[in-house]
Amino acid sequence: MKALRPQAIRPLFALAWRESRFARRRLLLFLSSITLGVAALVATQSFAANLLAGVRDQARALVGADVSLSSNRALGPRTEALLDSLRRARVPVARVTAFASMALVERTGAARLAQVRAVEPGYPYYGEIVTAPADRYPQLQSGRNVLVDPAMLTALDARVGDELRLGESTFTIIGTLEKVPGAVGVGALFAPRVYIPARYLAETKLVQTGSRVDYEAYVRLPDPAAADPLVEGHRPIFRAERVSANTASEQQADMAEALGNLGSFLALIGTFALLLGGIGVASAMGAYMAQKRDTVATLRCLGATAPQVIVIYLLQAGAMGLIGAAAGTAIGVSVQWVLPRLLADLLPVDVETAVSLPAVAMGIGIGVWVAVAFALLPLLGTRRISPLEAIRRRVEAEPTRRRRDWWTFGGWLLLAASIVALVLFQAQDVRTGLGFAAGIALTLAALWASAWGMTKLARRAPTRALPYPVRQGVANLYRPGNQTAVVVLALGFGVWLLATVYLVQRNLLAPLAINAESQGNLLLFDIQADQEQGVTAELGRSGTRVMQRAPIVPMRIHAINGVPASRLAPDDPDADAEGAPEQRRPRGGERRASPDGDRPERWAVRREYRSTFRDELIRSETVMEGRWWNPGGGGADRNGVAEVSMDIAVAEDLKLELGDTITWDVQGVRIPTRVTSIREVDWGRLEPNFFAVFPTAVLQGAPHTWVMLARAPSSGARSAVQRDVVRRFSNVAVLDLTSIQAAIDEVLGRVAAVIRFLAGFSVATGFIVLLGAVLAGRLQRIRESVLLRTLGATRRQIAGVLLAEYLALGLLASAAGTVLAIGAGWALARWLFETDFAVPVLPLLWLSLGVTAISATVGMLASREVFRHTPLEALREE
């Protein structure tokens, strides 16, 4: 094919425009299957851009200072020396001490676990803490005042002006914390924040040995640009003293990466909708071109070259694609106002919603490109339409002429390259992009196979005994030129996405359910050794049963197999930052590969272990290797070395094997141990579990606190326990697990809602593809119904045939999507989340029935035309 001269293209524009008369509305509908995909993409892209802008603008407010330091033990001497020297140089430094404690309102008698932050004047140096009533934060330091999370007031049935007891001290609630920079809204669901002046911290007597406390220091430098050099210069000190240091620019980089990933993830879900739309375009264009065979043959007779024909129809597709993409962009721009609301309490920054011009341009550009790229393949088929067809209806294809078609091959290549480019563009990181592109290909291939299999299965279904309309309707799915597979694919994809999200959500939540009698609903911790009996007695008074009690001994690893921890994980500046590992639990997908295979993971070597001692396994544990020690056996092996049992994941990260020795540093005392068993622990339950378990005889002499899991018989009893325990033992923290469960439920629910919202675009695209397919086959359908009515079929019977067809289509799509979702859900549960997998049959059934019902409705509405025409009229229209 020779390239077309530019001056030869202009008349083709006119021809393309005129030729599309009477079909423009239909064409627009075909091309509009990309609209919602474009909308999803523009919305997510704009949202991601706004999110990153928010991080950029608020980075310093997120940190609250130019430099922040934090550690889970008192800041070390060299760090303190640095802070002293800064202070002497008149650099403002403010400290914050953060810990969990019970908060009690005497007036209402309600108590709840709170995250206390004892702050020094000046903090935060950047960003504003918004309170209600307004401007109460500056008054915080003026007395025994407290500002609390609004959730706290609700939980405690309290109001501003009430007295709040924290430990041994009482504070006046002067307002609520409406907005704290960098705080994630849902955090309050787990432990509501409480701000008190630091100078009253000692009075509370809440900071004791064994309690978990974060020590933070905030520095405001005269020159903010000096923050990074300051942190870099003192990195070795911070590492040695286990202090994590943060600056605005680091914070911005970290958050930009995390939120950029979120943006990419959302955009990639949007990409799915766009690709489905593209498949819809290809399919509808194929059907459209099948009706244009005569026109193409005539044009060819009149001297149109194959490229001219392709250009004529490509121009039509491009123009309609442009309209579809523009509409999608407009929808996307409006929808982006919804996303921040859906994600509101999950984001640490305020998102200013603004129309992102690059996102708008991208939406239109990508929309047109996808429309044209997908329309091209069916158009390339017109090259095989012989001009002979104008004088001879059916031209027998000569099989010997069937050569390898480089143009079609090129079309596929262009399409594949377009998809990969599109995904890479969204992912902004080649490896993720390629991975996602492969994932899309795999998903579509699996769905296609599933759709194909279901379609084949339906064809073989024994329909002989069924009434005629059903038989005819099912047979219609296989009429020549049918688009059954594409519709099943497009609708099935939506079902797949929704069902998979639902299955994951359900299966992640299932192990957290604490409704069963056998599960605890209260967790009590920081119980001092001498308080254990008193707390147990207190619990007994409200009929609360202790399900599990465990002593906790904090410790660190001193050496493994004689190699000191300082050599296993040296303080080299290139290694990971400290601090964050405290929250990191080595599970499933989070597990990181060590840079060199034999070296233990840094986080596992350096972390503080909160270990326990006992002589029995609990129900969440299974010994995988070695054997559990003999109860009462003294807890030592033949050589007199103490035994220890390690969690399998931690053992892997520490590169431990049975028989290896670990020397522990238990508050200054070295305790050598030998690993004699490795346990698999089910971390999915809301129960106290431990990385390292020691025999009772080995640790019972060490200073320890207690943690208890208890079950209160009623919600009234739960409140009573929280109140009474805190009254008698102000340092003991009581966590109501039902509220934690509700919080997790809430977070997962919100994440799922966002994904469902975006999945909705795919589902809607599926229905547009169905609509397009129905309208593309419109003439054939009218012809068939006319024939049937000429043969004596009633309108009712014809409606029955159509209804059967669309119901079958919806059922096939639902079945294909559901089957695949169960597979995907199982795979995710098994390998990514490592949970048990169960299929909630009823909800999936409802989803399938819903999609089937909507399919039937869309199909019937699009087929109204078939009934409007009398047979004669319809024949004339031919």
Add this chain to the structure above:
Amino acid sequence: MLIADNLQKTYRSGGHPLAALKNVSFTVDPGETVAIVGPSGSGKTTLLGLLAGLDRPSAGRVLLDGTDLGALTEDARARLRREKIGFVFQSFQLIATLTARENVAIPLDLAGEGGGAARADELLERVGLAGRGHHYPAQLSGGEQQRVALARAFIHRPSILFADEPTGNLDAATGERIIQLILELNRERGTTVVLVTHDPALAGRMGRVVRLADGAVVSDERSGA
């Protein structure tokens, strides 16, 4: 000048070769009017398709003004068609979404030439459809549609017109009107005319009648007309 040189066309039917044309040879001189006649299945339409370059022969050559059509690619033949060949079909083959005027102008549009609308109006007037240019095919009678097709066939001043049963779908009177137009345009413009028909009356109006039977030429007669 159009030369058919030993044309053969073989189709495959149920795995067996089926000869549609067997060694057909003849020459058509410029300005000549030729009817190709014969019973159904005699190979008339196949021959017309080969002569117009719509298909390639299995063997033999078609030379149009010295160019071997079989040696050209499909697109090169398309370009040749829009320069030298006009077409009239039994079923008119107007494009339903274009008006009469736009249908007539297609060959000029495809060639990237301007002034299509004005020339289309001229030709529509010539075929007696002045003022009907804005009508769509569905708004025209069969005879009117075929006249639009004739205007379209002549707009780019082809040297040769191929017509496939041009009166096949028309009543006798309307068909006669079409024949007259074809012959008038042939005389006015010196256009060669090759048409396929099984209407003996129509064939009789042509200067020469080539008769096919079973894929071979059985007679080739020139009338005195």
